[in-house]
Amino acid sequence: GARHGRSGRTRHPAVLVGRAVAVRLRSGRVAAVDDAGGWAVTGVRYLATRDVDGVGGAVVVVDVIRAFTTAAYALGAGARCVYLVGTVEEALAFVDAHPGTLAMGEDHGRRPDGFALPNSPALAAAADLDGRTVVQRTSAGTQGVVAAAPTAERMWCTGLACASPTAAAVRTLALRDGHVHPEDIVLATRVDAFDFAMEVQRTPDGLRLERRVP
Numbered sequence: 001g002a003r004h005g006r007s008g009r010t011r012h013p014a015v016l017v018g019r020a021v022a023v024r025l026r027s028g029r030v031a032a033v034d035d036a037g038g039w040a041v042t043g044v045r046y047l048a049t050r051d052v053d054g055v056g057g058a059v060v061v062v063d064v065i066r067a068f069t070t071a072a073y074a075l076g077a078g079a080r081c082v083y084l085v086g087t088v089e090e091a092l093a094f095v096d097a098h099p100g101t102l103a104m105g106e107d108h109g110r111r112p113d114g115f116a117l118p119n120s121p122a123l124a125a126a127a128d129l130d131g132r133t134v135v136q137r138t139s140a141g142t143q144g145v146v147a148a149a150p151t152a153e154r155m156w157c158t159g160l161a162c163a164s165p166t167a168a169a170v171r172t173l174a175l176r177d178g179h180v181h182p183e184d185i186v187l188a189t190r191v192d193a194f195d196f197a198m199e200v201q202r203t204p205d206g207l208r209l210e211r212r213v214p
Contacts, residue, residue: 049140052147058170059152061200062159066119067105067141068198069159069188071134073121074104075211076194078130082209084137084157084200086146088112091137094206098133105137112137121161121187136209145200149207155200157209161193169197169214 052059062068071082082104085091091103092114104117104124111118117127119138136142141157148155158166187193196211 049144049147052144054151055148056151056153058154058156059148060156060158060166060170061141061144061148063138063141063144063157064159065188066121067136067138067159068157069121069161070104070117070119070124070138071136071141071157071198071209072159072161072194072196073125073187074117074127074129074134074136075196075198075209077125077127079132079134081133081201082198083133083135083203083205084142084145084207084209085135086137086143088115088137090206091115091135094135098135098205101133101135102127102129103137104134105142106139107137108139125187135206145207149200149202157198157200160189160191161187162195162197164192165195165212165214166197169199169212 074082083094083101085094088107091105091112095101095103095114102116103112103114104119105115106112106119109119117123117134145155145157156166156170196213198209199212201208201210
C-alpha cells in the first residue's frame with residue numbers, strides 16, 4: 001500500500017499514466033478502468049498525461065490502443081530498441097541522425113510523411129525489424145513518457161500485450177489503409193502476447209524503449 005515519508009505526504013510505489021487501463025500490482029493482473037475524474041487502486045496513483053508534471057518514483061505509462069501494443073509487437077518482431085519522442089519533427093530528425101532507424105507512429109491517427117510504419121501492431125508484427133532501431137511518436141502514449149521523464153525514477157510502458165510481465169517487473173522494484181489495420185484491435189486486446197516488459201532508458205540519443213524479462 002501507500003507509504004508515508006517524514007513530511008507526512010503519501011508516497012506510492014507506482015504511478016500509472018494513461019487513459020483506460022491500470023496495473024493491479026498486488027495480483028499482477030490488469031483491469032480496465034474509467035479515468036473520468038481520476039481512478040486509483042490500492043498503493044497506486046493513476047494520473048492523466050496532463051497531470052504528470054513533477055511525478056516521481058516508478059511510472060507505468062499505459063496505452064493499449066495502440067502505442068505500446070505497437071511497440072511491444074515491434075520488439076517482438078526483433079527490433080533492437082524503440083526510442084520514444086514527443087513530436088513528428090523529433091522522430092524525423094532522429095532518423096536523419098541515425099541512418100537505418102525506422103520511424104513508427106502517428107499524428108492525429110495518421111502515419112506522418114517520412115514514417116516507415118504507422119501506429120499499427122499488425123503492421124509492426126509483420127515488418128522486417130530484426131536488429132533494427134525504431135523511433136516512435138504517438139499522440140498519447142509517447143507523450144506520457146516524455147512528460148514523466150524529467151522527474152520519474154524508472155519508467156515502464158505497457159498495454160495488454162505485456163501486462164503481467166510489466167506488473168511483475170514493477171512489483172519487484174526496490175522503489176517507492178496504411179494508417180491502421182483491421183487486426184489492430186485483436187492484437188491490442190490480446191493479453192500477455194509477450195513475456196517481456198518494456199522499460200524506458202534515458203540515453204544521450206533520447207528515450208529508448210527496451211525489452212526486459214522480469
